Amino acid sequence: MKAEISKQKAKVFVGISSFLLSAFCLLLFSSCATTAPAPALPHPEWSAIPTGVVDSFCKRLHDDAIALGGELAIVTTTQPLATTTTMTALSQAYFKRADARGAVEAMADSHGSIPVAFAGSVCPWKPISGIDPTHRDMMIVELSSPLANPYVHNEAGLFARVSLGGNEASWYWIPLVQRGGAWSVGHITPLATR
Numbered sequence: 001m002k003a004e005i006s007k008q009k010a011k012v013f014v015g016i017s018s019f020l021l022s023a024f025c026l027l028l029f030s031s032c033a034t035t036a037p038a039p040a041l042p043h044p045e046w047s048a049i050p051t052g053v054v055d056s057f058c059k060r061l062h063d064d065a066i067a068l069g070g071e072l073a074i075v076t077t078t079q080p081l082a083t084t085t086t087m088t089a090l091s092q093a094y095f096k097r098a099d100a101r102g103a104v105e106a107m108a109d110s111h112g113s114i115p116v117a118f119a120g121s122v123c124p125w126k127p128i129s130g131i132d133p134t135h136r137d138m139m140i141v142e143l144s145s146p147l148a149n150p151y152v153h154n155e156a157g158l159f160a161r162v163s164l165g166g167n168e169a170s171w172y173w174i175p176l177v178q179r180g181g182a183w184s185v186g187h188i189t190p191l192a193t194r
Helices: 002-035 051-063 084-093 100-109
Strands: 072-075 125-128 139-143 155-164 167-179 182-185 189-191
Touching: 051 072, 051 139, 051 155, 051 167, 051 182, 084 167, 084 189
Parallel strands: 072 125, 072 139
Antiparallel strands: 139 155, 155 167, 167 182, 167 189
8 A cells, every 4th residue: 555655656746747847848948939139120221211201291291281381391310209208109009008128129220310311302391400499480390210110010110200490299100111122101190299
């Protein structure tokens, strides 16, 4: 009888040991999988914001009755507009929970400054190098550098800030979708920032 109890205890011990070893291996493999760097999110690697993007945004502003017939200034280089506030507004626009890691990666990618191309644009832009007090009565557009949208698979975009002399800003997301190796502008979305 004692021999049978000892055999049962040995079987239980082997079963528990096997379970613990399997659990340990599973944890080890899953921890290795989670520490690998995430693949880079796609976004355009442009040397300048193309005129087509600027024209699409100009059309959206006209649809929203902004600067119709008035002077519309544009800052000639991209600005660091991807912030915690704008990334949160972007996640809310797509009804997604904020993804802190993806948002931080996207923000880091967007803080380089590149020129904004508007030569030959359908809008009569007034180029300015930055906002100063002499622009207080002027509608001004600022664009960010392209960044990946961490909330939508295979979408990138730019933030756009439209203000009256740097005050009372309205925010937009200009989505970019890759088609046949080229990036095209999607439906431009206003963002609710606080």
